[in-house]
Amino acid sequence: MRTMTRALAVALFLVAAAPGVHAQPSTNIDDYVLFADDLLKLSAVLVPCGNIGVNAPTGLLRETNGITVADDCVANTARMDGLGTCGELFANLTVNATQTPTEFTPPVLVGNIATNCGFPGSFPSCDLSQPVVVDAGDILSLPPGTYGDLTVKGGYDEFFLPNPGILQLQGGSYTFCDVKVSRFGEIRGLAPVTLYVEGKLKMQASNFVGPDAGAVADDVVVYVNGTRVRYSRASQVIAKVCAPQAYCGLLDGGDHFGAVWCHKVKARDLTFTCTP
Secondary structure, eight states, rough: OOHHHHHHHHHHHHHHHOOOOOOOOOOGGGGGGEEEEEEEEEEEEEEEEEEEEEOTTOOEEESSOOOOEEEEESSSSEEEOOOOOEEEOOOOOEOOSSSOBBBOOOOOSSHHHHHHHTOOSSOOOTTTTTTTOTTTEEEEEEEEOOOEEEEEEEEETSSSSSSOOOOOOOEEEEEESSEEOOOTTTEEESSOOOOEESSOOEEEETTTTOTTTOOOOOGGGEOOOOSSSEOOOOEEEEEEEEEEEEEEEOTTTTTEEEEEEEEEEEEEEEEEEEEO
């Protein structure tokens, strides 16, 4: 009996120590800071905290100009440039990978992006008769409610200094049609907020969108029902953004915290991490 017990212990040790035995990628969408259903295209992106991934069995991770991901990179197919690195690479087909991939069975999630991010089954309707405009240099404090198009303006003052319009969200649930944040414009959540954007979400250069000082990305959750989300150059977004039907473009120089979960994601020359 003792011999059998020792033999079983040795066998279990050998299985545990065998090369190539790895855990599978996380199925929790909250572990992914950049996640796409179909295509994740990255160039010169730094992810010091959090996973990146592509959900679909036909999904593609396309990497150029070197990316650095401290945690996991997950996609059925990973086409890389021979420079990018991940904490661990989960992939079934690879081109120019710098590390040995671990195979897994896609899709990553049980269900789709929408069901995993809490996207509403019946998206709330906006009210085009209730537009909200914040002019450059103004501060507007807005209670929760249903509104039309949101425009937050900004630019330079007479001394050529940044002159942002600032929208302060008092907290709670907000519904808008299209959202446009102009250069230097700011949207600040004074308390935890949920934004429902029925149309497009477009941010121009050097914006800020997120919680007011001292809060975290979980305090601002944005659901986009439209087909376009755009982060522009040198912007900062501290939020979780879920847009299951959208093409999401994140441009140069941004420093972002939280998550972006979209049908397709393209990001270049920026840092994205899971905590501010």
